[in-house]
Amino acid sequence: MTAHSAWLTCMAGCDVRLDVTSAVYRCPRCQGLLDVVHDEHALRDRSAAAWMKLFDDRYKRTQWPYGSGVWGKLEWVMPMIPDDLIVSMDEGGTNLFWAERYARELGLSDLWVKLCGNSHTGSFKDLGMTVLVSVVRLALRRGLKVKAIACASTGDTSAALAAYGAAADLPVVVLLPRGKVSTAQLVQPLANGAKVLALDTDFDGCMEIVQRLAEEGIVYLANSMNPLRIEGQKTVGVEIVQQFDWQVPDWIIIPGGNLGNAYALYAGFRMMKQLGLISRYPRLCVAQAESANPLYRAYAERRKTLDPITAKATLATAIQIGNPVSFPRAVRALDEMNGVVEQASEEELAEAAARADRTGMYTCPHTAVALAALEKLVARGDIQRHQRTVVVSTASGLKFTEFKVGYHERALPGLSSARANAPVVLPPDYGKVVDAIVA
Ligand SMILES: *Cc1c(COP(=O)(O)O)cnc(C)c1O
Numbered sequence: 555m556t557a558h559s560a561w562l563t564c565m566a567g568c569d570v571r572l573d574v575t576s577a578v579y580r581c582p583r584c585q586g587l588l589d590v591v592h593d594e595h596a597l598r599d600r601s602a603a604a605w606m607k608l609f610d611d612r613y614k615r616t617q618w619p620y621g622s623g624v625w626g627k628l629e630w631v632m633p634m635i636p637d638d639l640i641v642s643m644d645e646g647g648t649n650l651f652w653a654e655r656y657a658r659e660l661g662l663s664d665l666w667v668k669l670c671g672n673s674h675t676g677s678f679k680d681l682g683m684t685v686l687v688s689v690v691r692l693a694l695r696r697g698l699k700v701k702a703i704a705c706a707s708t709g710d711t712s713a714a715l716a717a718y719g720a721a722a723d724l725p726v727v728v729l730l731p732r733g734k735v736s737t738a739q740l741v742q743p744l745a746n747g748a749k750v751l752a753l754d755t756d757f758d759g760c761m762e763i764v765q766r767l768a769e770e771g772i773v774y775l776a777n778s779m780n781p782l783r784i785e786g787q788k789t790v791g792v793e794i795v796q797q798f799d800w801q802v803p804d805w806i807i808i809p810g811g812n813l814g815n816a817y818a819l820y821a822g823f824r825m826m827k828q829l830g831l832i833s834r835y836p837r838l839c840v841a842q843a844e845s846a847n848p849l850y851r852a853y854a855e856r857r858k859t860l861d862p863i864t865a866k867a868t869l870a871t872a873i874q875i876g877n878p879v880s881f882p883r884a885v886r887a888l889d890e891m892n893g894v895v896e897q898a899s900e901e902e903l904a905e906a907a908a909r910a911d912r913t914g915m916y917t918c919p920h921t922a923v924a925l926a927a928l929e930k931l932v933a934r935g936d937i938q939r940h941q942r943t944v945v946v947s948t949a950s951g952l953k954f955t956e957f958k959v960g961y962h963e964r965a966l967p968g969l970s971s972a973r974a975n976a977p978v979v980l981p982p983d984y985g986k987v988v989d990a991i992v993a
C-alpha cells in the first residue's frame with residue numbers, strides 16, 4: 555500500500571484536518587469551503603520526470619483502474635481508495651481536437667478543443683463523480699449512514715451521479731429545476747434508476763434544499779461544493795498538458811456556472827507546478843452566459859466578493875446559476891492564472907456554436923459560450939495568432955438537441971439563426987433532386 559494520503563482542510567486557512575470520508579461539506583470553524591490537500595512530501599518520492607513517465611505508461615491502457623484518465627493519476631487524486639472500491643467507467647482520456655478550420659477563420663494557428671463531453675454520460679461531470687462515488691463506498695464501509703447520495707443539478711451532475719450510483723448499486727436522489735433541463739439530461743437519471751425530484755424552482759433553489767438535506771444527514775452531498783469532485787475534475791488540466799507532451803498552452807478558456815470546474819483546472823496546474831512538471835501557468839479565461847454572469851460582474855467591477863443574482867433563462871442551461879457555490883475558488887484560480895472573465899449573449903453563443911459546427915464540431919451551448927469568449931479575446935488582441943489556446947468543451951452537443959433543432963428551424967425567439975440550415979423537403983422525384991443539388 556502506498557504512503558500517499560490526502561485529507562480535507564479549510565480553504566480560508568483554519569487549522570482543520572478532516573478525513574475524506576467524513577460527511578462534512580463546510581469548515582466547522584468558519585463555515586467556508588473545504589479543499590482536499592495531498593501529502594506533498596510523500597508525492598516528492600517521484601521526480602517530475604518519473605511522474606510523467608508513470609502517467610504516460612498508464613494512459614488509456616487496460617490495467618484496472620489505471621486506464622481511466624482519472625485513476626491513471628490516482629496518487630494525485632485519491633490515493634487511499636482500495637482498487638476494489640473504485641467505481642470507474644473509463645472516464646477521461648478524451649480527445650484533444652485540433653480546431654484547424656475554425657481557428658483559421660478566427661486568424662489563429664494553434665487552437666484546440668478538449669472534448670470532455672466524449673465521456674460515459676456525455677459531460678465532464680464523470681471526472682469528479684467517479685472519485686466522489688468511490689469515496690462514498692469507502693465511507694459506507696466505515697459506517698456512514700445515509701438514505702442516498704444526492705445532488706441538485708442543471709442536468710449533467712445528476713446524469714453522472716445516477717450512472718455511477720447505479721454502477722455501484724447505491725441509491726441516488728437528484729433535485730432538478732422542473733422544465734429547465736434538456737430531455738436527454740432528464741431521461742439519463744430516470745434510466746439509471748435514480749429518484750428524480752423535479753422542483754418548480756431554479757438550480758439555486760434546488761441547491762438550498764439539497765444542502766439542508768445533507769446538513770441533516772439524510773443524504774450525502776454530491777455537488778461540487780464537495781471538494782472530492784474537484785480532485786477528479788482537476789485531472790483535465792494535467793491531461794491537456796500530457797497530451798501536448800507536457801508542454802503548457804498559453805490560454806485555456808472554460809465555461810463557468812457554479813465555478814467548481816474553473817478551480818479544478820487550476821488545481822491540476824497547481825499540482826503540476828508544485829511537483830515540478832511545469833514551470834508556469836497558462837492564462838485562464840472563465841466564460842459566462844450574460845444571463846447568468848455573477849463572476850463576470852464581479853470581475854468587471856474589480857470585486858472579489860459575490861453579489862448573487864437571479865440567473866435569467868439561457869440556452870446554456872447547465873450554467874444558469876446566479877449564486878455560484880465555488881465563487882471564492884474561481885477568484886483564487888483567476889488570481890493565480892492571470893485570468894480574465896468574459897461573457898456571451900444568447901445571440902453570440904448561438905452563432906459561435908453554429909460557426910464551429912460548420913467546421914466539423916458539434917458544440918453544446920456551454921462550449922459555445924467559451925467559443926464566443928474566445929472570439930472576443932481574439933478580436934481584442936488578448937489572444938494572438940500564434941498562441942496555443944485550448945477551449946474546454948464541457949458536454950457533448952448530442953445532449954442538447956432542442957438547442958440545435960431550435961436554431962436550425964429558426965425557432966429560438968429573438969435570435970437571428972444566421973447560419974440556420976433547414977432540410978429541403980422534396981417529392982421523391984429524380985429531376986427535383988438533381989435541381990436541388992445543382993442549383
Ligand atoms: C456543470 C457544467 C458546467 C459548469 O461547471 P461549473 O463547475 O458548475 O462551473 C459547464 N458546462 C456543462 C456542460 C456542465 O455540465
Ligand SMILES: [Zn+2]
Nearest residue numbers: 564568581584
Ligand atoms: Zn475555516
